[in-house]
Amino acid sequence: MSHTVTRPVPARDRNGPAGPEPSPSRSPRRSTRWHHRFHRDRALILMALPGLALVLGFHYLPLVGNVIAFQDYVPFLPFGSSPWVGWQNFEIIFNGDPAFLRALRNTLVLTLVQVLFVFPAPIALALLLNSLLSERVKRVVQSILYMPHFLSWVIVVAVFQQMVGGSGLLNNTLRAHGLDPISLMGNSDLFVGLLTTQVIWKDTGWATILFLAALSQIDSSLYEAASVDGASRTRQLWHVTLPGIRGLIILLLILRLGDSLTVGFEQIILQQQAVGLAASEVLDTYVYNNGIVGGQWGVSAAVGLVKGLVGVLLVLGANKVAHIFGEAGVYKS
């Protein structure tokens, strides 16, 4: 069975409707047919119910909860009965509250740095892996490098502490040789670099999967033709390999930019204490620290709501741009 797993082909045409096709003409007895279809598919509806309840209860119902962005939320009143305050909670956004602006700036800086340093890493690694001749070596290396992706951020942060933290391997070695320890993890100046390094360590291997798949799609006759024409390995990389994965690179880059407002929340919240808010507060931690911890429910819900709306617009916009570049996009089925 495992071989058919590879690419489940959507087979719209091969799967007929779940029962007899209702006639296309609209009859006055439409409600009866509606009732008939409901009756015919009741087993399917029952099967869908538990999943549907979870989707509605935990994905759509919370959208309604966003109304507290327009309320002066009082936790102990019944839901919806807190006083309405209009757009008051949004003032910190429109008036440019310094703490909010700081969170926004930190978020965007982190996105920029990660696009510059995290994004190219899997491309380089995929090219390196792709150039290996031995399939076995390639598989072993892949097995090792994919693994950190499946570890939680708690584990990754703990691992980094053991390596470069105050009493980690690096600093113990320095002390043993009579050198001064270096503070890499509690240092607010290096925080962006630390976060970026952790993301690279955790996810670079995993992110090569898509690039390796794209590389394997490149027609090998292109390489043969190029080498017949006397192209060196470097020139083949430049004129065959990179153009072959250009589409994927553009697509993923645009999607990453569409996700600009989201930067590793768990990763940051775990390490915030050590470096302070000035260096580490991003939009998601702002919502957590002010809302859940600080009790400013309305204001942080307002920030979360605006962030979510802008995020959706950015993703949709990014998808549009991807289409303009002639790529398939993500939300086109």
Added chain:
Amino acid sequence: MPARVLKGIALTVICALVIIPFVGILSTSVASREQVNAAGGFVLLPSSVTLDAYRSIFAGGVVSQAMLVSIGITLVGTAVSLVASTMLAYALSRHGSFGQKPMLMLVLLTLLFSPGMIPNYLVVKEFGLLDSYWALILPTALSGFNVIVLRAFFMGVPAELTDSARIDGAGHLTIFTRIMLPLSKAVLAVIGLFYAVGYWNAFFNALLYMNDSSKWPLQLVLRTYVVNNAELGASDLGATVDVVPPQASVQMAILVVTIVPILIVYPFLQKHFAKGVLTGAVKG
């Protein structure tokens, strides 16, 4: 050939950067007290092996308790997720059935937005789930992405199979349990493992919803006693622990027991995702 040598060196260094931390963590968890103290905490290679640190965390204290919580959440959660996801995906894979299109749209739209932390918290609170284990399961039980992957797979099952079953009088439940599920064991295994890894790794939900520290899962205990370095004394570890092993060893033993389940399922995951289970479905 210098290029080949350079490549070999580069790959060795990259792999070492991933492997060495784990070797060190395992070593520290089994190293003797003298060696841990002499090294100042972290030991790369142990000179002798002792399992005292593991004995202390399995002695029935906070770590043992958290381990039970995590195992329970992962098992129950994965079962709930798989049952709800496969049934919903099957219903969504039957074109033209009652309500199929709007339901599919509802699921697809969840991929586009996330409601936000504050409203999520309020919903869990309004449902009365704060400090309940269900708060660690239900909010993340259904992943729209996984449902879409499963649906794509069910649609790929030849209609001849389901049609002939229907002619023989089989209803949807029979087709689902007798044809669809047996045919999709591999994809069920992958989706199940992804859900399981998600439940095992979940940390923030517990921080958000669980005030009662006796109900904390392993990841939160790991954060408290390893990342935040809270003192872990004999009273936390269990009644039978009279001599507490070095803090560094206990911490690394907690880290090891958190990592090991992932390492156990990892080969299965890798075997299947390498075949493009997920990338194939996304494109479909």
